[in-house]
Amino acid sequence: xxxxxxxxxxxxxxxxxxxxxxxxxxxxxxxxxxxxxxxxxxxxxxxxxxxxxxxxxxxxxxxxxxxxxxxxxxxxxxxxxxxxxxxxxxxxxxxxxxxxxxxxxxxxxxxxxxxxxxxxxxxxxxxxxxxxxxxxxxxxxxxxxxxxxxxxxxxxxxxxxxxxxxxxxxxxxxxxxxxxxxxxxxxxxxxxxxxxxxxxxxxxxxxxxxxxxxxxxxxxxxxxxxxxxxxxxxxxxxxxxxxxxxxxxxxxxxxxxxxxxxxxxxxxxxxxxxxxxxxxxxxxxxxxxxxxxxxxxxxxxxxxxxxxxxxxxxxxxxxxxxxxxxxxxxxxxxxxxxxxxxx
Ligand SMILES: Nc1ncnc2c1ncn2[C@@H]1O[C@H](COP(=O)(O)OP(=O)(O)O)[C@@H](O)[C@H]1O
Ligand SMILES: [Mg+2]
Numbered sequence: 392x393x394x395x396x397x398x399x400x401x402x403x404x405x406x407x408x409x410x411x412x413x414x415x416x417x418x419x420x421x422x423x424x425x426x427x428x429x430x431x432x433x434x435x436x437x438x439x440x441x442x443x444x445x446x447x448x449x450x451x452x453x454x455x456x457x458x459x460x461x462x463x464x465x466x467x468x469x470x471x472x473x474x475x476x477x478x479x480x481x482x483x484x485x486x487x488x489x490x491x492x493x494x495x496x497x498x499x500x501x502x503x504x505x506x507x508x509x510x511x512x513x514x515x516x517x518x519x520x521x522x523x524x525x526x527x528x529x530x531x532x533x534x535x536x537x538x539x540x541x542x543x544x545x546x547x548x549x550x551x552x553x554x555x556x557x558x559x560x561x562x563x564x565x566x567x568x569x570x571x572x573x574x575x576x577x578x579x580x581x582x583x584x585x586x587x588x589x590x591x592x593x594x595x596x597x598x599x600x601x602x603x604x605x606x607x608x609x610x611x612x613x614x615x616x617x618x619x620x621x622x623x624x625x626x627x628x629x630x631x632x633x634x635x636x637x638x639x640x641x642x643x644x645x646x647x648x649x650x651x652x653x654x655x656x657x658x659x660x661x662x663x664x665x666x667x668x669x670x671x672x673x674x675x676x677x678x679x680x681x682x683x684x685x686x687x688x689x690x691x692x693x694x695x696x697x698x699x700x701x702x703x704x705x706x707x708x709x710x711x712x713x714x715x716x717x718x719x720x721x722x723x724x725x726x727x728x729x730x731x732x733x734x
Contacts, residue, residue, distance in 0.1 A: 398624065398705050398732045402590045404531045404583065405545045405623065408554040408608065409594030410601040414628040416443040417716060418594045418709065419547040420474075421724035425734035427463035427472035428725065431542035434530050435460070436477045438523040439549060444476045447721070455483035457530075464722045472542070477530070482509070484522035488576070521560050521577050528583045551593065551608040558584055558591070559615060585615075590623035595699070597627060597692035602699060609702055624733060625699045629711040633689045635682070643686035648679045707731040 399405070405426070407419040416437065423435040434457060437444050442452045448460040457475045465471030533540045549557045560581045583589060593608055595601040605625060612622055635643060642648055654675035657663070662674065699706055709727050712720040728734055 396732065397734055399590055399734070401587055402621070402623075403539070403541075403543050404527060404589040405543060406527075406548045406554075406558070406584075406589060406591045407545060407594060407626075408548045408551050408591060409626075410604045411550045413594050413596045413601050414709075415550070415594045416441075416447060416547050417721070418592075418626050418628055418724070419545050420444065420447050421709070421721050421728055422592070422733060423474045423543075423545040424461060424463045424471075424721055424725035425728040426543045426545065427474050428465055428469075428729060428734070429472065430465070430469055431472040432475065432540065433463075433472065434475045434477060434541045434544045435547070436479055436527055436530065436544060437547040438479050438527075439547070440478065440480050442478060443547065444478065447716070448476065448718070450476075453478040455480065455487075461718065461721075464725065475541075477526075479523055479526045481519040481522045484526045485518075488522060488525065517556075517560075518573075520557050521573075521580060524558065524560055524584060525576060525580045528580045531583060531588070548591075551604045554591070554608060555611045555615065558612070558620065560584060585619035587621060590621045592623035592626055593704075594626045594628055596629050597695045599691075599695070602695045605699065606702065609704065622704055624705045624707055625702065626728075626733075627696065627699065627706060627708045630708045631711050635686060635689070640686045640689055643679070643682040644690055646679070646683050648682060650675045650679050653678055705732070707733055 405419075405422060407415055407422065409415040409418070419437075420435055423433045427433040435444060444460065445451065445453045450458070450460055453476055455478065457477045459473050460476040461474040463471030463474060527544055527546050530541055531539075531544045548554060560577050591612055593605045595605040609622060609625075612620055633640065639648075650672075654672045657672070657675055657678070663672075696706070707728060708731070709724050712723065714720070725734075
């Protein structure tokens with residue numbers, strides 16, 4: 392692997408959260424591609440059982456098994472590495488855990504048949520979480536012939552509203568197990584999550600609600616940061632170009648665009664609305680209104696961008712992909728992340 396400058400030197404577990412619908416899954420996938428483009432192997436993991444990754448990479452639903460889903464973009468000098476994916480669910484993670492720690496080959500299946508796995512994970516939601524974070528930590532630490540199997544693990548994590556509890560492993564499990572292997576396991580998991588090896592990134596769009604959720608989420612995790620949890624980047628997704636120069640934006644937002652001038656401009660461009668009384672046209676008037684709304688939006692986006700920058704976390708911006716989100720679109724997002732220092 393080529394050594395490169397990134398903002399996340401030493402981070403091997405990237406946790407990606409954000410308000411639902413802002414592109415959490417998409418950005419997690421793009422980050423995995425970006426991290427893999429220096430070569431090596433990256434695991435992209437989802438924990439919510441939605442098969443979002445399979446959809447994104449256009450593969451059949453993923454089993455509880457790590458599968459190669461993509462090759463990262465590379466250069467002739469540095470061929471891209473591989474992205475593997477895993478759809479983790481608490482039930483399979485519990486069975487795997489029992490088999491691994493207690494050498495209970497068949498017990499897991501018996502427990503499933505009896506419905507006990509469901510029972511256990513339902514009465515103890517904290518246990519569900521530690522099984523999933525535990526799986527991510529296990530993959531992060533896994534070694535083959537003395538070397539880490541994965542250079543990085545990217546987790547498409549629960550949304551902002553639940554991320555604090557999800558990552559607060561030890562506290563959630565402490566009421567459940569004071570001693571014994573579950574306690575020991577939880578401590579190991581906690582140790583990795585609250586270490587410089589892990590960073591928690593927030594995906595947002597430049598709208599009021601998601602930005603507020605991001606600020607709240609950062610504040611909540613900041614409370615946990617005393618325990619060593621590392622806040623990551625703010626990744627602003629679906630950014631559209633402003634289209635107007637600064638002066639024009641303010642004028643348009645105030646509704647002070649010269650409609651006559653717009654009409655002349657339209658005419659010059661071959662779009663001819665019949666000139667009305669004020670020397671403008673219906674088309675030009677409609678365009679002025681449209682531009683006014685657009686400008687107000689752009690100015691409010693700038694305000695939101697400033698609020699996010701004020702958190703002091705590195706902010707990356709990803710463009711809105713307008714021609715469909717396919718592998719090419721993901722590559723573009725991955726490249727933008729790399730260019731800005733995410734990988
Ligand atoms: N940068 C982008 N440009 C265009 N469409 C995007 C972008 N990021 C995400 N999307 C689209 O937005 C929708 C929600 O994205 P998804 O990653 O599933 O969000 P989440 O996991 O937060 O619910 C999907 O249809 C996805 O293709
Ligand atoms: Mg998703």
